Amino acid sequence: MEPRYHLKYAESSDGIHWQRNGVIAIDYGSSDEGGVVRASVCKDGDLYRMWFSYRSLAGYRTKPGSSYRIGYAESVDGITWIRLDEQAGIDVSEEGWDSFMLAYPEVIDIENNRLMFYNGNGFGLTGIGYAIAE
Incomplete structure (x- = not known):
């Protein structure tokens, strides 16, 4: 069995x-998805932007197409989000430390x-890195 989780909204006035x-x-993109994790949110004017990781329900440790990728979503209120993964701006490299997995942005x-x-690969076993938006 594999764990299944997605991102939920919470509020705090003190951070505690x-x-x-x-x-x-952010819900699953399909019935084959099993994990949606690690939200990173920026506010640009009136628009919230979120990057997160998502993976398949099975095979994400061994199958390249099932491993973690970075997704993207937008919101006008920070509560209701529209998932736009194709606009994440980053994907796996052709070879090297991040050619299998991208996780936890x-x-x-x-x-x-x-x-x-x-x-990168192996949940960061092969390294962590950064990208600069164009």
């Missing part, structure tokens, strides 16, 4: 005590650059 009502922020803005830090 959280109110959770079971609202799903963290997106930050530094000066005039948007950077994404992420784990």
Whole structure:
């Protein structure tokens, strides 16, 4: 058996005590998907942008097409999201440390650059790296 999880919405006024009502922020893209994890959210004007990882329900440790990839979603209120994975802006490399898996993104803005830090193959066993948005 494999775990199955997706991203839910929660609110906090102090970052310690959280109110959770079971609202799903990012759900599975298909019945074959098994994990949606590690949200990183940036606000651009009136638009929220989220990058996250998703994987298949089975074979994600051994099959390249089933392993973690980075997805993308947008929201106008930070609660209801539209999943737009094809706009994530990043995919696996042809070879090397991130040619099998991309997992656990963290997106930050530094000066005039948007950077994404992420784990590579083997959940980061082969390294972590970053990409700069064009």
